[in-house]
Amino acid sequence: MIKRLLMGLGLFAILLSWQARAELVIEITGGSEAALPIAVVPFGYEGFVPQEDISAIVKNDLERSGRFAPLPQKDLISTPHEKREINFKDWRLLRSEGLLVGKVSSLDGQTYEVQFQLFDVYKAQQLVGRRYKVPAASLRSVAHKIADQVYQALTGEKGVFSTRLAFVSVLKKTDGTRHYALQISDSDGAKPRTVLQSKQAILSPNWSPEGERLSYVSFEKGKAEIFIQEMRSGQRTSLASFKGLNSAPSWSPDGRKLAMTLSKSGNPEIYVMDIATRTLTRVTHSSQAIDTEAVWMPNGSELVFTSDRGGRPQIYKVSATGGRAERLTFEGRYNASPDISPDGRYLTMVHGFNGKFYIAVQDLESGAVNVLTERGKDESPSFAPNGHLILYATEQNGKGILAAVSVDGSFHQRLGETGIDVREPAWSPIRQ
């Protein structure tokens, strides 16, 4: 047992070192003018000082949401940690409506008490406040929860800082072989952990609606097959390994079905599989065209997918039980990789013209198309679960990196990584 444990620890250390190197670093590359000013006062400490700087994590979360512009620390007129230390009259001199204060205390360095209070400076009222008692390992999670509550209190929308990202990292060895890792990180790119490693390609991770399972495509058996994997136990199941392609899995909003692309008929077609019974329903019947990349409309009864039935790849919509497909995109010669905003209003896609590929958003009500990116090597767009940001893959200096843009195109950020190619991002849902 001890031997096994040591061996486990050895590999654990190797994984940790790969992960430490793989940490995503966030860089905001374009600000939003509509961002709300907010004062985030560095939290006070009593007893042991934790490794995680909670107020800094909260501040970074709020800033990279694109909705907030935290005031520079030098502008903060004092450093209160609770209400009785706040002189609201002074704070009203700053433009900021929101004031976040808090403190962290620990008697033993193992368990921490964290409390925060968010105030409306003009009304001198608390908007939200909580105290948490957590082990040291959960301090980052607490920081993200605080950021979620601040976000919700001031914008009226749910924060997504406690969600996670899934993505694929590719390490190219000097002998030319590639090592693929399916990784999960916090929404800020921190704490990446590997949930699957393979010498063959891994593609198209997709979260289940409750955020506890991933479906993805793995080439581990030599060709594209679909797997699902439980995040907590690591247990994985081969779901589709039919002759031909098994790819582009997408979970239905009720979590019971998976839309997928199968070419067992001799041509790539969209199918819906009932996960419990493995029963397949064929959705498309275009014997010559490519039909792939189906995603669900939030109503759970329609699918949006890519097809070249009109000669070039464009986005279509069809009932999940089959029938006549309706074409949604008409601008540009190449539209692929659709994703739908949680409210069903917006379609994001890879939009190609003049040999370049951008992330675009189409308002499904008005039909207006807005191209959001400029570099032209962008792919795999995925909506944040609150619909405000779109996460996508792009390239910088020949390396794959992740980036995000606000739906209105005003706010840009890069999640750069050092040395390792990252691609195929998928933003998890908000866990209930």
Added chain:
Amino acid sequence: MKLVKLSSVAFALVWLSGCNTLGLNSDDGLMDGEDGVVVEDRGVSAEGLDGDGINGTAIGDGAETQVIVGEDGYTGTDLDDPTNALSNRVVYFEYDSSAVREQDQLTLEAHAAYLADNPTARVRLEGHTDQRGSREYNLALGERRALAIRQILMIQGASANQFQLISFGEERPQSEGDGEVNWQNNRRVELVYTGR
């Protein structure tokens, strides 16, 4: 041996992660005080380490061509003859197209004739695309290219049971980097003989 070692490591990892897993968090029943901070929220979860590290198995590239040249010139089979059209095992495509080009017709005729003459011969058609655009669409496009080659070979006498089709989409480029030269190299179907 390697496999055994890996699985026990995977087990140890799962075991370790199990130990680290904390209870799930919940905000249930918590309320915000009007003024002071009154609510305690215990056990915010850090989710445990997820999953184990399963390593995929590599598949070989199949039959490599071995060129055998004797003193008096070539003595092997047609398939091994470097001067035979059969030695050409890669067919290239235009952007977003699976149409076979004029210049590849002779190559494909030779392969079709070989397959027709050698019913036990088996070939794997590996479809590839360049790295631009959607990975999933490219996976389907790679398959369509492989299907296009199979169709031509079958029209010219090869049998359906002689083929295995795989698409790698853009995942296995022949040339890295940008530019039409690299992209052209990557838009291809490779014919890999797995039986003669």
